Amino acid sequence: MPGYFEIQNLSVGFRTFEGERRVLDIERLVIGRGETYGLVGESGAGKTVLALTILGLLPKPAAVVHSGSIWFDGQDLLQKGEKELYARYRGKRLAMIFQDPMSTLNPVFTVGQQIARVVEKQQGLRGAAVAKRSLELLEMVKLPDAQSTLKKYPHELSGGQRQRVIIAIALSCGAEFLIADEPTRNLDVTIQAGILKLIGDLQKDLGISVLFIANNVGLVNVFCKNAGILYHGKLVEDGPSELVIRAAKHPYTQTLISAIPRDKSEKLKFASTVIKPEAQRGCPYYSRCNLAESICFDRMPMLETSSSGQKVACFMAEKQ
Amino acid sequence: MKKFILRRLLLGIIVLLGVALLTFFLARVVPSDPAAKWAGPRATPEQIARATIELGLDKPLYVQFGKYLLDLLQGNLGYSLRTRRPITLELQESLPATIELVLISTIAAVFVGIPLGVISAKRKDQLIDHLSRLFSIGVVSLPTFWIGLILQLVFFRVLGLFPMGGQLSTEIKITMDIPKVTGFIMFDSLVTGNFRIFLDALWHIVLPGITIGMYPVGLVARMTRSALLEILNEDYITAARSYGLSERIVLWSYALKNSIGPTSTVVALSIGYTLVNTFLTESIFTWPGIGNYIASAVIGLDYPAIMGVTIFSAFSYVVLNLIADIIIALDPRVRV
Numbered sequence: 001m002p003g004y005f006e007i008q009n010l011s012v013g014f015r016t017f018e019g020e021r022r023v024l025d026i027e028r029l030v031i032g033r034g035e036t037y038g039l040v041g042e043s044g045a046g047k048t049v050l051a052l053t054i055l056g057l058l059p060k061p062a063a064v065v066h067s068g069s070i071w072f073d074g075q076d077l078l079q080k081g082e083k084e085l086y087a088r089y090r091g092k093r094l095a096m097i098f099q100d101p102m103s104t105l106n107p108v109f110t111v112g113q114q115i116a117r118v119v120e121k122q123q124g125l126r127g128a129a130v131a132k133r134s135l136e137l138l139e140m141v142k143l144p145d146a147q148s149t150l151k152k153y154p155h156e157l158s159g160g161q162r163q164r165v166i167i168a169i170a171l172s173c174g175a176e177f178l179i180a181d182e183p184t185r186n187l188d189v190t191i192q193a194g195i196l197k198l199i200g201d202l203q204k205d206l207g208i209s210v211l212f213i214a215n216n217v218g219l220v221n222v223f224c225k226n227a228g229i230l231y232h233g234k235l236v237e238d239g240p241s242e243l244v245i246r247a248a249k250h251p252y253t254q255t256l257i258s259a260i261p262r263d264k265s266e267k268l269k270f271a272s273t274v275i276k277p278e279a280q281r282g283c284p285y286y287s288r289c290n291l292a293e294s295i296c297f298d299r300m301p302m303l304e305t306s307s308s309g310q311k312v313a314c315f316m317a318e319k320q
Numbered sequence: 321m322k323k324f325i326l327r328r329l330l331l332g333i334i335v336l337l338g339v340a341l342l343t344f345f346l347a348r349v350v351p352s353d354p355a356a357k358w359a360g361p362r363a364t365p366e367q368i369a370r371a372t373i374e375l376g377l378d379k380p381l382y383v384q385f386g387k388y389l390l391d392l393l394q395g396n397l398g399y400s401l402r403t404r405r406p407i408t409l410e411l412q413e414s415l416p417a418t419i420e421l422v423l424i425s426t427i428a429a430v431f432v433g434i435p436l437g438v439i440s441a442k443r444k445d446q447l448i449d450h451l452s453r454l455f456s457i458g459v460v461s462l463p464t465f466w467i468g469l470i471l472q473l474v475f476f477r478v479l480g481l482f483p484m485g486g487q488l489s490t491e492i493k494i495t496m497d498i499p500k501v502t503g504f505i506m507f508d509s510l511v512t513g514n515f516r517i518f519l520d521a522l523w524h525i526v527l528p529g530i531t532i533g534m535y536p537v538g539l540v541a542r543m544t545r546s547a548l549l550e551i552l553n554e555d556y557i558t559a560a561r562s563y564g565l566s567e568r569i570v571l572w573s574y575a576l577k578n579s580i581g582p583t584s585t586v587v588a589l590s591i592g593y594t595l596v597n598t599f600l601t602e603s604i605f606t607w608p609g610i611g612n613y614i615a616s617a618v619i620g621l622d623y624p625a626i627m628g629v630t631i632f633s634a635f636s637y638v639v640l641n642l643i644a645d646i647i648i649a650l651d652p653r654v655r656v
Contacts, residue, residue, distance in 0.1 A: 117565060
């Protein structure tokens with residue numbers, strides 16, 4: 001029996017002019033009800049593709065889902081047709097916050113109109129009830145002066161305000177599973193903290209599960225119970241964030257963590273990487289890995305529980 | 321918004337002044353003697369001298385220009401050299417027929433062109449998209465007079481479905497009283513309940529209407545398609561889908577409203593183009609409109625008439641662009 005949210009053997013590819021390119025190959029990823037899971041990876045690792053796959057919003061026909069299943073509350077989302085995803089999941093039970101608050105709101109409609117559209121569609125509200133609900137939502141995300149914000153266009157709001165509006169829209173219809181795709185990526189540091197706190201509070205208040213996508217290990221450590229590291233579309237390390245961050249086993253995770261400056265006096269360390277040829281069949285990290293041996297070139301490591309408890313996909317993990 | 325419109329209005333007036341200046345001086349430098357033309361083909365030198373004074377041609381150029389502007393302001397475009405009637409009056413008579421044509425082509429551009437572009441963008445690279453693109457490229461690249469002639473050949477000569485030209489059948493013109501309320505035959509006949517005249521007018525407008533409407537429809541469809549395709553890749557479209565909004569709302573409201581800028585600009589430009597195109601279309605279909613009027617004015621070297629139509633066209637361009645600007649200002653970011 002799969003968990004509340006569980007990805008199994010998911011494989012997604014994109015058709016390009018040079019043939020197909022695999023962008024996602026996830027053996028297993030589990031998120032419990034009411035839990036926050038942090039997914040970390042560099043740009044191009046496949047984080048956003050994963051988010052769009054869950055919602056069934058991959059660009060077609062460029063993207064192809066080859067195999068796997070995405071279990072959500074006992075149902076396999078990948079087996080659902082567009083109609084059912086539209087009618088029963090998107091916006092209703094699954095919601096997503098996108099990376100860039102600057103481009104996620106439609107520039108030619110007021111904030112109020114955009115909230116109203118979703119509330120009308122998803123909750124069937126009309127007239128004064130829509131206005132009341134919109135106001136409630138903006139107050140829920142702690143936007144000051146909600147009444148006048150409703151009449152504003154997105155370009156009249158700051159980045160942080162926009163992200164709050166976006167969160168309000170995403171959660172307007174009682175979604176229980178939120179995908180937050182680098183929600184603070186394009187915001188100032190001070191604003192970031194506010195948005196993160198908001199997501200954290202809402203998660204607790206509403207009891208929702210959150211797939212928190214980030215390219216910042218530090219954020220995940222404070223924010224998430226469990227964490228996974230995505231590299232080239234593969235989950236290379238997965239487990240309680242405490243373990244993944246504090247006792248990283250995978251050389252890639254270690255490199256990521258060593259890149260965080262700890263205090264001023266410390267000189268920034270950049271792991272020196274020996275560039276080797278790409279391993280076609282082997283470990284995706286082979287070409288950049290300092291520990292790699294010939295087995296890494298030939299065979300693909302699978303996620304296995306390590307001595308300290310988290311799962312790691314690396315032949316060298318226990319040999320360090 | 322008020323300031324925005326006011327500024328555009330001011331700009332329009334400047335453009336019109338420029339056009340007035342240009343037409344005035346062009347008409348003065350063309351190697352022809354307006355007074356001689358006015359006085360008639362066998363005029364004596366005395367008659368020509370009298371005509372010169374009558375037309376004010378003896379006064380300094382700036383005085384003439386001042387008088388010209390003053391007349392323009394009062395809607396007086398001068399007298400036709402051929403008919404000696406006020407040009408304003410003649411334009412008024414031929415205008416409704418042209419407006420009927422332009423209106424039809426604009427309605428087609430908006431209500432056929434835009435949906436065609438939207439469907440094409442929605443079904444990108446599918447059969448309907450290929451067909452619509454083929455059609456767009458076809459009608460945009462085929463010359464109007466060729467389309468007109470082919471339509472006449474097929475639908476009049478071969479199939480005999482539609483009349484060859486004119487705005488009404490001769491028998492109707494002779495036997496029936498043509499109602500005159502606004503000058504627009506279709507409108508007038510409809511409001512006065514003359515359905516026979518209305519149907520006859522409708523029957524006559526089909527071929528010239530298609531001829532002149534093809535280009536705007538093709539252009540608008542193409543522009544809408546490419547604008548939409550770009551917009552459909554925007555984050556806010558994916559986001560809207562993730563909120564569970566229907567594809568209908570996403571496409572026809574969220575995406576289409578964002579494409580209003582390029583689309584309405586093209587519609588406005590294509591109206592301008594249509595006005596120019598009436599020159600050919602009206603000649604081919606002997607349509608009693610402005611195009612036909614200017615065609616005969618050009619052939620008859622009727623300078624005041626040519627100037628009048630030029631000023632009139634410039635005026636319509638300015639008005640159309642103003643309307644387009646106002647529509648574009650529906651996009652809140654444009655209002656500065």
